[in-house]
Amino acid sequence: MDRNKNIVHVVWTTSNQLVGCSEIKNALKCLLMLVGGSPSTLTNLSVSTTTNNNNNSDSSVVDSTTFNNNNNLTVQSNNSRTGGELKRIEMNNIDEAITRIRIAELLLQYTFNHDEARYHLEKSVFLLDSDSTDHSMELLCKISSYLIDYFHTNNAFNLAKQWLKKAIKYSISLKNNQWLLYFLIKESHILFRENQPKPVFNSIDQAIKLAINMKDTFCHVTMLGF
Missing domain, CATH: 1.25.40 (Serine Threonine Protein Phosphatase 5, Tetratricopeptide repeat)
Incomplete structure (x- = not known):
């Protein structure tokens, strides 16, 4: 668990540095991989440009992204040789909530995908509400x-x-x-x-x-x- 915690903090630091260099997509990739995802398709990260009247984005900030039954972020690989799902890092509830809040902050500040941000925020509430x-x-x-x-x-x-x-x-x-x-x-x-x-x-x-x-x-x- 200590090793995982160190990994989490390294990823947070790396993400902050990437934001400082205006590498917003790569900063999001780092954080999204912490909560489960495939590095091969996170390269397709794109910012949505329009929203409809139902407050739903026309396209997701992360292409080819789905949520599994456990509400963990998973990404289907388009390349069988390099694909697969990145094994999720074990985190305590507070660290996972902080990660999801950071994801939401980037989505809210730099993208139009605010519905995705809402998902991560509400997931964080679920993680913290009993504490x-x-x-x-x-x-x-x-x-x-x-x-x-x-x-x-x-x-x-x-x-x-x-x-x-x-x-x-x-x-x-x-x-x-x-x-x-x-x-x-x-x-x-x-x-x-x-x-x-x-x-x-x-x-x-x-x-x-x-x-x-x-x-x-x-x-x-x-x-x-x-």
Whole structure:
């Protein structure tokens, strides 16, 4: 397991370096192979350029990619001599969740394949939801922020509000007022777009009271600007 953990951290570092060199496709290949995949077809990695009205990408960011019954990423090989499925590295739930979050971040920032990013984020939630450690709660807050933005951007307000409720719960469990303030501000934005003035003012009022009680100058300035 220690050897596998070392491999995971080397891949994370390599992926970060590739991103720094603008090698986004290769950075994604590294991370995708950690959660199971074939190097022979990951060379076909391509960025989708269009999305339809149902919030589904017209093409996947990874060509020839499927998900097996265990929800592990697998890629079918087109070359029988070099193909086959890369053996999955054994990871603990937190390391796998971090890997999938990193994949999602790259997909969200550099591609149009946001549905694939959503899959990895929701898979990460599944991996972390039974863990009440601070590290897991912090990751769940981060995942929630991405999913809230995803649903908010796609006008799926009910789903965005569902994730806001979860996110507020995570931030309270973590006792992290900065996350809580962030989610209260997000909530006010979504409620404003839904034309619900009374709940908007309630969220803003909670956020202002929280910011006043926080010994954080940045939060005070943020709420004054808000």
